[in-house]
Amino acid sequence: MTNGNSITRERIAAMEPRIRPYVRHTPVLRVDMADFDRPPLGVDLKLEYLQHSGSFKARGAFTNLLERPVPAAGVVAASGGNHGAAVAYAAMRLGHKATIFVPEVSPPAKLQRIRGYGAELIVGGARYAEALAASEAFAENTGALQIHAFNQEETLVGQGTLGLEIEQDLPEIDTLLVAVGGGGLIGGIAAWFAGRIRIVAIEPEGAPTLHRAFEAGHPVDAPAEGVAADSLAPKRVGEMMFPIAEAFVERSILVTDDAIIAAQKALWERVRIIAEPGGAAAFAALLSGRYTPAPGERIAVLVCGSNTDLAKF
Known part of the structure; x- marks a missing residue:
């Protein structure tokens, strides 16, 4: 593995047309925060939850499968749900076998989606780190191609194509709020913008992976708890994304589980957006007041995932 210096704008720009067919x-939706009982403010929501497989992770999955040779044993991934669904979907589209290891905390909606794409699903421990270890052992024993959810060059490059797309859609924004788990999404996006806009990380209080890494000066273990634990709670952020984040992410803001749940509810009730907890976390920072915009600041919020139990809505 290499550091973030290999995740460049040029590499992202070259990858975007390759994954574009897949x-x-x-879309982008402009909302007024007055509709959410807050002071009037125009905010652009990038609706990446409408991506294939229900989250942004399809971008990194296709990049891996198009850039790396896939053996007869197929591909293997560990995931709280979204990465596994994306890898399963990409493998199905490209004609490869997929084996997905998930932790016990993965919600039924995500497991159903993985199975629906024809992947073999294996529960590999209580938390993501245990599922990852099980997937690595599987890769070593079978020769399957391991596709890491965030600490992999191709994954970061693929997620960076979302940054390119956001710039195409919203060339005038000042600030982008992005939820963080392992950091593949914000790492790729930050590599694309390379300091040209303000990028702010949003994390649950129960899983402050990037927050702890910023405090320590390098990735360290953090708690992995809370309502968004299935998507935003690995043990630590990736080694590859951290130098990118140090250079181009302004800061990390923590939000409570209650704020995330309130954001989910508000997005559904006011604009009929179904977001999973991780997908609603960035909006939670704005809705709760944890992020307060400056006068005239042009803000975009990434709504990045929708794989959740519809009964909640």
């Missing part, structure tokens, strides 16, 4: 250009 991913959606997702």
